[in-house]
Each structure stands twice: as C-alpha cells, then as structure tokens.
Amino acid sequence: MSNSGEQVKGKRVQPPWSPPEGTNVPQLRLYNSLTRTKELFVPQSGNKVLWYCCGPTVYDASHMGHARSYISFDILRRILRDYFKYDVLYCMNITDIDDKIIKRARQNYLLDQYKEKQPEAAQILQDVLTARGPFRAVLAVTADPDKKQMLERLDAAVSAALQPLQAAMESKAAAEIVQAKAQVLLEQAKDMLADWLDHQFGSQVTENSIFSILPKYWEGEYHKDMDALNVLPPDVLTRVSEYVPEIVDFVEKIVSNGYGYESNGSVYFDTSKFDGSQQHSYAKLVPEAVGDQKALQEGEGDLSISADRLSEKKSQNDFALWKASKPGEPSWDSPWGKGRPGWHIECSAMAGSILGESMDIHGGGFDLRFPHHDNELAQSEAFFENDHWVRYFLHTGHLTIAGCKMSKSLKNFITIKDALAKNTARQLRLAFLMHSWKDTLDYSSNTMESAVQYEKFMNEFFLNVKDILRSPTDITGQFEKWEAAEVDLNNCFYERKSAVHEALCDNVDTRAAMEEMRALVGQSNTYIASRKSAKLQPNRLLVESIAVYLTKMLMTFGAIEGSEPIGFPVGGKGQDMDLESTVMPYLKVLSDFREGVRKIAREQKVTELLQLCDVVRDDTLPDLGVRLEDHEGLPTVLKLVDKETLLRERDEKKKMEEEKKKKKEEAARKKQEQEMAKLAKMKVPPCEMFRTETDKYSKFDETGFPTHDVEGKEISKGQAKKLRKLYETQEKLHNEYLQMNQNGS
Incomplete structure (x- = not known):
C-alpha cells in the first residue's frame, strides 16, 4: 500500500479520512447518593429507564415541601424523557397505611x-x-x-x-x-x-x-394539586392498601432468607445478620447514621414506640417489617396474626412488584435517606439476594421558608393551594428551575420575585419576535442577507445551545441552563434593538429559530403547556392556544386605523383625538388582553398578553403615576413652606431677632444684640462672634425684604 501523499501512476493518493479533533460530546451524569458523586448515567436495559419515586403520606394538605420534591422530579423526568429521549417507566406510591x-x-x-x-x-x-x-x-x-x-x-x-x-x-x-x-x-x-x-x-x-x-380524601386533593402544578401523573401508581398480600409475601421471603424474625406477632428486620453477611452491607446511603435512635424511632412511627415494642427487638437498630395491630389500629390477616405493614416494607414490596429485582432510579426527599431508603435497600436486597436493588439514588434538597425550617408536624408550612394563590404554577416551576434540584431551596418573596422577573423577561422577547414575524413580506423576503450582526448572533445561539446541553449533562443543572437561555435572550434583544434603531428589519428566520428553541426548552422543563411554536400560551391552562392567528388580523386593522387617526390628529393638533387613542391603548385594550406599544417613528407593536398581567401592569403604572404626582405635590408644598418661612424670617429686623429669645439672653445693647445670657453672665467673645455672624446675615436678609417692598411700591 502506498504511503500518504505518494504518487501512483501520475496520481496523488488521498490521505486517509480522520474525524475533526475536539468533538467529544458531553454525556449525562447524575449525582448518585449511593456514591455521593456524579456518575455517568447508564441504564440497565438500553434506553429503558425504570424509576420509582416515594410518594406522599396522605393525611393532610400537600405543601411546598411536597412541591419541592414532585416538581423537581417532574423536571428531571421530562428532561430524561423529552431531551435525552430515554424511555422512562415512572412508578410512584401513595402511602395510605401509616402511623x-x-x-x-x-x-x-x-x-x-x-x-x-x-x-x-x-x-x-x-x-x-x-x-x-x-x-x-x-x-x-x-x-x-x-x-x-x-x-x-x-x-x-x-x-x-x-x-x-x-x-x-x-x-x-x-x-x-x-x-x-x-x-x-x-x-x-x-x-x-x-x-x-x-x-x-x-x-x-x-x-x-x-x-x-382520611387518606382517600387527601389523595384526591394531592392529585388536584399536582395537576394544578402541571406535574405529570405517574405511569404506575401503587397504594399500600392494595398491596397488603404482596407485602405479607415479601416479609415471608425475607424471614425465610434468614434476615427477619417474628416477635410477639410482629416481624423485625435483623440488621446485624444482614450487615454481617458477606454479600450485604447495611446503611449504604448514610452509614454514619447507624445507631441514631431518634431517626430510627421516627421511622418506626409514633404509635410503634413503646417499652414493649422496643423490648421485642434483638437490637435497637432493627426495624419493623410487620406490626402486630394494637386496639384502635386497622389490621389484616398474616401468618403472624392480625397486623399491618411497617413503613419501609411498603415501598420495597410495591416497587419490587412493578419494577422487579433492580431499578435504574429511586427518588425521594433528602430527609428520607436514613432510615427509610437505607431500610428499603436492606430489606429489598435481603429479599432478592442481590446488592444492586437501586443503581442511582436521587434525593431532592430541602425547602425552607424565608430561611426557616419547614415541617408539617411543626405546623410551619405553606400549602400548595396557598402558594398558587400568590404565584402561578409556571412561576413556581421557574423558581425551582433557577435552583439546583439537589440543594436546599429557600421559598421567599425574593426567590419568587426573581422567577416573576425571569418569566417577564422571556415573555417580552417572545412577544417582540411574534411582532417581527407579523411584518408583511413575500415568501422570498423571509431570506434576508446575513451581515456581520446576524453571523455574530447565530454564533452566540450555537454557543448558548451547546452550553445548555453541557449544563443538562452535568447532573441536569437547570440553574446554569436557565442562565444560558437568559444570556441568549439578552444578546437577541441587543441585536433586535440595534436593527430597529437603524430602521432595519431584524432577520426573521434567525430570531424565529432562537424563539422556537427557547420555547421547546421551556416546554421540556414543563414551564410551557400547549402547542404554540413560540412563547407562553395566552388565555390560561386548557384553552385552545391558536388565539394569536385568530385575532391578530383584526387587531392589526384596529392598530393601523388608530395610527392613521393619530397622524391626522397630530398634524391638525386635535388633542381630544390623541387622548381618545391613548384611552384605547391604556384602558380599553388591556381589558381584552392586548398591549399596544407606540414607538416614535416606528410602527405600533401589538402583543397578546394575559389579561391579568396587563391589568396588574396598568394598576402598577397608575400607582406609580399617583405616587409621582403625590411626590411632586409634596415637593411643591415643601418649597412653598420654605419660601413662606424664608419670607417670614426676612420680615424680622435684626434688632428684634434675639429679643424674643428670653430663655437664652437677659440683656441687650441698643441694636438688640445680646450682651448677657439668661443667668446674667456676660456673653463670651467666642459666642459673641458666632452671634454677630447670625446678626449680619439677618441684617442682609431684612435689607433684601425692604428692597423688595420698595421696588413693589
């Protein structure tokens, strides 16, 4: 074979093909609580992902702590499914039997x-x-x-x-x-x-x-809350009450495998026996918590902590698989007598029934790591006799309220319904997207204001792009020539897209992804503004491509519902979102007519007509969810916006105008008071200015200048010097006053 570049019968041999350098594509890594590090995500069965998530214990209203977990997992699930294109089977439980x-x-x-x-x-x-x-x-x-x-x-x-x-x-x-x-x-x-x-x-x-x-009612309320938050329902929902036979079988197998024992009608997991096995180890997630009796007792439940129950265990670290029911508790038949499931065994039996002996992802809140998830791992691996029941454990971070711990048991919590009364589901989701899913999130007015401003920033960009795309052009006019500005923006577009991809590969870092998207909008806004200031039309296809990409990403994150290719839907959840194409032609006719009237009114100086045009813009159209923006020398911009948003903007504008008016009036009043005070002061002759201050001075000379203080002591030279300056200033002021009166007469 000839070497590269050799001549063969008068022809040059082409060098072998080689790929370009530096083309390594980032791969998805997830923070795995089992290893406490970011691991390359490799599902067990090709593209299929088996995922189990610990659901709520339904005994009260769902709160923002629930929202923290379930919105975060909804975001992760959507990104794995819709961005990384995994085939996800998402299973979640409802705990409806519990202390x-x-x-x-x-x-x-x-x-x-x-x-x-x-x-x-x-x-x-x-x-x-x-x-x-x-x-x-x-x-x-x-x-x-x-x-x-x-x-x-x-x-x-x-x-x-x-x-x-x-x-x-x-x-x-x-x-x-x-x-x-x-x-x-x-x-x-x-x-x-x-x-x-x-x-x-x-x-x-x-x-x-x-x-x-009780649990049936609160489960219904939970599902309503999740629907209001746009959280996707699970593919499989399991209820403990429907899986009691499977739980009994699960416990029997653990006992027969040698890792459980019966005591007074209850069954306990033998942690020492399990941990001593060559194949197994106990508390993989939080080994340092082994022996934490407070955490272990909380895991057993309020009704299960008594001297009798504690004495039934071989070790205080052992936990209940099956609890003998006491009077006043529900019960089911079992080989050990009437009883009910322990807390931890519920998830193991249900997840095992649906997902088998090993799953790819197990999710839950950070506070569930020990003892709940460590006990789940132990009993499940004791049942299946393996050491890989879960491949990746994902734990969402805590939620605090204005920096304080949130807890339902402490009655320090905000329900999801209360939160939705203050902010929309999209704004709550944006707040979560702007923080890491695995870190503590502080739910506060500052956090929510940042989300509201992000939403407003993105929405204005989408509305501006829609306005650009409505400008009339023929089919060939869409393909404008690219200048340096377009090339620069397009380079920025691809750089930001690449950065978003890298962020999502890095443990689904939505916070960084959202910032890259914000930067892309900022660059696009600068481009659009520069083109308009030069009286040039922005490149339609380029800004449309950017807006479509951002919309798709926000759809992937669950922050946009509907099927519109660009922007947030108008009119609320569940409404047909083809409002834009339906009403815009009519609004364009109205806008053009109004612009013609304004032009004639300015030329003819008919202020009443201009005022009527302003009323249409400021009062009439906002009630219909329409924003008109007048720009000097440029066509009027038409935007469809949620009616509530426009009315809130109008109220805020009026409030600001009223405050401005009040400040102006207050400044004028103060100025008038100062002028009146100055005039009153000018009227006083210098010979009288000190004579009224009898609480300070007792004697004066013939010009009214003080010589002795109130105690009869002679005024010192230093003090007299200061008073002389005041006297001379007043003399000057009074002379000005006399001069003013003389001129006036």
Missing part, C-alpha cells in the same frame, strides 16, 4: 363525635382545662426548639381563648355570648382536645373504614 394516618384519622373521628354531642360551654371549658394538663407536661419536657415553639404558640392561643370565656361565665353573660366564646375556645384547642380524646378512647376505634376515609 400518622391512623392517629390523625382516629383523632378526627373522636373530635367529630365530641362536637356532634354539642357540649355546653361549661363542659368545653372543663375538658380543655383537663386536656391542658398532659399537654403542658409534654411541653415541659420537649427539648427540640422548633417543636417547643410550636407547642408554646398553641398554648398561648388556648390561653387567649380561655380568658374571655371564663370572664363571660363569671359575669353571668347571656347564654349565646358564653356559647359563642366556648366555640372559639373549642376551635383553638381542637388539637389539644383531639390528642386528649385519643389517649382516652382511641383504643375503642376498631372499624377499618374509619382509617380509609
């Missing part, structure tokens, strides 16, 4: 029964005072500062409601007044009373249906 649910359902039932009896005011007062005894005993020994503060707030609220009722009863107030104050007390003390009633009568609540009503 928290049992206790809350029992308390709600007993409190409702109590209220149905319509107790008299005296009975309510007596019961609250009785319930307050054990409550205050718990308060006295509570060491956790956050929990103590919560209990103190409740105690203070009860005290505030107790005093008016006691005073009304002592003063023999009218019966309806006394009863009204008793109802206020009942409302403030309901948690305290419910706990007291539960301690007395909880063991008598035996009907299983009582324990299903």
Whole structure:
C-alpha cells in the first residue's frame, strides 16, 4: 500500500479520512447518593429507564415541601424523557397505611363525635382545662426548639381563648355570648382536645373504614394539586392498601432468607445478620447514621414506640417489617396474626412488584435517606439476594421558608393551594428551575420575585419576535442577507445551545441552563434593538429559530403547556392556544386605523383625538388582553398578553403615576413652606431677632444684640462672634425684604 501523499501512476493518493479533533460530546451524569458523586448515567436495559419515586403520606394538605420534591422530579423526568429521549417507566406510591394516618384519622373521628354531642360551654371549658394538663407536661419536657415553639404558640392561643370565656361565665353573660366564646375556645384547642380524646378512647376505634376515609380524601386533593402544578401523573401508581398480600409475601421471603424474625406477632428486620453477611452491607446511603435512635424511632412511627415494642427487638437498630395491630389500629390477616405493614416494607414490596429485582432510579426527599431508603435497600436486597436493588439514588434538597425550617408536624408550612394563590404554577416551576434540584431551596418573596422577573423577561422577547414575524413580506423576503450582526448572533445561539446541553449533562443543572437561555435572550434583544434603531428589519428566520428553541426548552422543563411554536400560551391552562392567528388580523386593522387617526390628529393638533387613542391603548385594550406599544417613528407593536398581567401592569403604572404626582405635590408644598418661612424670617429686623429669645439672653445693647445670657453672665467673645455672624446675615436678609417692598411700591 502506498504511503500518504505518494504518487501512483501520475496520481496523488488521498490521505486517509480522520474525524475533526475536539468533538467529544458531553454525556449525562447524575449525582448518585449511593456514591455521593456524579456518575455517568447508564441504564440497565438500553434506553429503558425504570424509576420509582416515594410518594406522599396522605393525611393532610400537600405543601411546598411536597412541591419541592414532585416538581423537581417532574423536571428531571421530562428532561430524561423529552431531551435525552430515554424511555422512562415512572412508578410512584401513595402511602395510605401509616402511623400518622391512623392517629390523625382516629383523632378526627373522636373530635367529630365530641362536637356532634354539642357540649355546653361549661363542659368545653372543663375538658380543655383537663386536656391542658398532659399537654403542658409534654411541653415541659420537649427539648427540640422548633417543636417547643410550636407547642408554646398553641398554648398561648388556648390561653387567649380561655380568658374571655371564663370572664363571660363569671359575669353571668347571656347564654349565646358564653356559647359563642366556648366555640372559639373549642376551635383553638381542637388539637389539644383531639390528642386528649385519643389517649382516652382511641383504643375503642376498631372499624377499618374509619382509617380509609382520611387518606382517600387527601389523595384526591394531592392529585388536584399536582395537576394544578402541571406535574405529570405517574405511569404506575401503587397504594399500600392494595398491596397488603404482596407485602405479607415479601416479609415471608425475607424471614425465610434468614434476615427477619417474628416477635410477639410482629416481624423485625435483623440488621446485624444482614450487615454481617458477606454479600450485604447495611446503611449504604448514610452509614454514619447507624445507631441514631431518634431517626430510627421516627421511622418506626409514633404509635410503634413503646417499652414493649422496643423490648421485642434483638437490637435497637432493627426495624419493623410487620406490626402486630394494637386496639384502635386497622389490621389484616398474616401468618403472624392480625397486623399491618411497617413503613419501609411498603415501598420495597410495591416497587419490587412493578419494577422487579433492580431499578435504574429511586427518588425521594433528602430527609428520607436514613432510615427509610437505607431500610428499603436492606430489606429489598435481603429479599432478592442481590446488592444492586437501586443503581442511582436521587434525593431532592430541602425547602425552607424565608430561611426557616419547614415541617408539617411543626405546623410551619405553606400549602400548595396557598402558594398558587400568590404565584402561578409556571412561576413556581421557574423558581425551582433557577435552583439546583439537589440543594436546599429557600421559598421567599425574593426567590419568587426573581422567577416573576425571569418569566417577564422571556415573555417580552417572545412577544417582540411574534411582532417581527407579523411584518408583511413575500415568501422570498423571509431570506434576508446575513451581515456581520446576524453571523455574530447565530454564533452566540450555537454557543448558548451547546452550553445548555453541557449544563443538562452535568447532573441536569437547570440553574446554569436557565442562565444560558437568559444570556441568549439578552444578546437577541441587543441585536433586535440595534436593527430597529437603524430602521432595519431584524432577520426573521434567525430570531424565529432562537424563539422556537427557547420555547421547546421551556416546554421540556414543563414551564410551557400547549402547542404554540413560540412563547407562553395566552388565555390560561386548557384553552385552545391558536388565539394569536385568530385575532391578530383584526387587531392589526384596529392598530393601523388608530395610527392613521393619530397622524391626522397630530398634524391638525386635535388633542381630544390623541387622548381618545391613548384611552384605547391604556384602558380599553388591556381589558381584552392586548398591549399596544407606540414607538416614535416606528410602527405600533401589538402583543397578546394575559389579561391579568396587563391589568396588574396598568394598576402598577397608575400607582406609580399617583405616587409621582403625590411626590411632586409634596415637593411643591415643601418649597412653598420654605419660601413662606424664608419670607417670614426676612420680615424680622435684626434688632428684634434675639429679643424674643428670653430663655437664652437677659440683656441687650441698643441694636438688640445680646450682651448677657439668661443667668446674667456676660456673653463670651467666642459666642459673641458666632452671634454677630447670625446678626449680619439677618441684617442682609431684612435689607433684601425692604428692597423688595420698595421696588413693589
């Protein structure tokens, strides 16, 4: 074979083909809690991704902590599915059997029964005072500062409601007044009373249906909240109550494999036996937490912590797989007697039933790592006799509220419904996108304002591009010649796209991706402004390509719904978004007509017509969701915007104008007051200016200049020098006043 570049029969041999250098494409890496590092993402079965996510325990309203996890996982899921094109099977559970649910359902039932009896005011007062005894005993020994503060707030609220009722009863107030104050007390003390009633009568609540009503209701509310947040539903939803037979089988297999043991009708996982196995190790996620009794007891549940239960275990590190039901708890049949599932086993059995012996991704909140996920791992690997039940563990970061810890148990939480009353689902999602999914996110006014401004910035760009694309042109006119400005913008476009891709490959870093997208819009805005200032049309295809790309990315992130190729949909969720093409031709006719009227009105100096045109722009069209922007020497810009956004902008503009007017009036008033004060001062002759200050001076010379202070002491030379300057200044002012009067006469 001839070497490269040799001559063969008069012809030059071409060198072998080689790829260009530096073409390594970034690959997706995810932060894996199992290794505490970013790992190359390699699914077990080609393009298929098996994903299990810990769902909510449904005993109360969903809050922003839930939103933190489920919006974050929704973003990750959409990006893996729609950007990286993986075939994702997403499975999530609903925990509807749990200590928290049992206790809350029992308390709600007993409190409702109590209220149905319509107790008299005296009975309510007596019961609250009785319930307050054990409550205050718990308060006295509570060491956790956050929990103590919560209990103190409740105690203070009860005290505030107790005093008016006691005073009304002592003063023999009218019966309806006394009863009204008793109802206020009942409302403030309901948690305290419910706990007291539960301690007395909880063991008598035996009907299983009582324990299903509460989770069924709150599961429905959870799904409504997720739909409102535009969180995709799971491909598979599992409920604990529907998987009790599978859970029993799962526990039996763990016992038969030698990693579980029965004790007094309960079954426990033998952590020492498992950890001592050559094949296994316990607490892979947080090994340093082994032995943390507080965390372990929280994992077992409030109803499962007692001296009897603790004595049933071989080791305090062991955890319940199956709990023998006590009086006042729901129960199901099992080989060990009537009982109910432990918390951790629920996820293992359900995930194993759907996804098999190994999954690609397991997701949950950061606080679930230990003991919940470590116990899930141990019991599942004990069941399947493997050491790879989960390949990648993803944990979302905590959510704080204005820097403070958020907790449902501490009653320091904001419900999703409350959050959506202040901001839209898109704005909440943008706030999450602007932070790393694995780090702590602070939900505060500053965080949300940043999201609102980002949305506004992007929306204005989309509206401007739509306006550019509406400019009339024939089919060949779309293909304008590229100058240096277009080449520069296009280079920026590809650089930013590449940077977004690198960010998403780097542990799905949406924060960096969003910043790159913001920078792309900033560069595009500069280009558009420079073209317009030169009275030139921006390149339509180029700005359209950029807007379409940004729209697709925001769709991928779940921040845009609908099918419009460019921008945020107008009119809200669920509406047909072809509004733009339907109404714009009519609005363009109106805009052109208005522009013609304004031109004639300016030429003929008919101010009334100009004012009417302003009313159409500022008052009429915003009510219809239409924004008109007048630019000197350029065509009017038409934009379709959400009506609420325009009305808010109009209100803010009016508010700013009113504040500006008030400031102007206040400045004029102050100026007038200063001038009046100056005039009044000018009227005073210098010989009289000090004579009125009898609290400072007692003697004066013939010109009215002070010689002695109020105590009769002679004025010092230094003080006299200062007073002389004031005297001379007043003399000058008074002479000006006399001169003004003389000129005026």
